[in-house]
Amino acid sequence: MKPHVSDFERGRNIVRVLVVLAIVLGISALMFTQPDSREQMVLVFAAFACVIAVIVVARLMCVCPHCGKRIVSGVLVLKVCPQCKHSLITGQKVKTKH
Numbered sequence: 440m441k442p443h444v445s446d447f448e449r450g451r452n453i454v455r456v457l458v459v460l461a462i463v464l465g466i467s468a469l470m471f472t473q474p475d476s477r478e479q480m481v482l483v484f485a486a487f488a489c490v491i492a493v494i495v496v497a498r499l500m501c502v503c504p505h506c507g508k509r510i511v512s513g514v515l516v517l518k519v520c521p522q523c524k525h526s527l528i529t530g531q532k533v534k535t536k537h
């Protein structure tokens with residue numbers, strides 16, 4: 440059986456790729472193009488589009504599979520929903536140590 444991949448995890452993977460892409464495009468725009476050139480404009484625009492896509496994907500997909508709470512901050516690091524303490528990956532309850 441294939442391991443279940445939640446929308447949250449899929450969204451997080453997309454966000455991760457887009458964030459890296461936005462950084463690479465942004466750095467390329469600063470390092471490898473002439474200031475105020477057409478190439479720089481294109482790269483800056485592409486980086487900006489990636490940032491917009493990150494926001495859209497995060498809003499649509501990065502929600503807790505258990506309680507539906509939207510995970511806004513810490514999308515890339517959180518493993519457990521801060522609201523209901525269920526795993527964001529599997530939706531299962533996470534046992535907490537006392």
Ligand SMILES: [Zn+2]
Nearest residue numbers: 503506520523
């Ligand atoms: Zn939750």
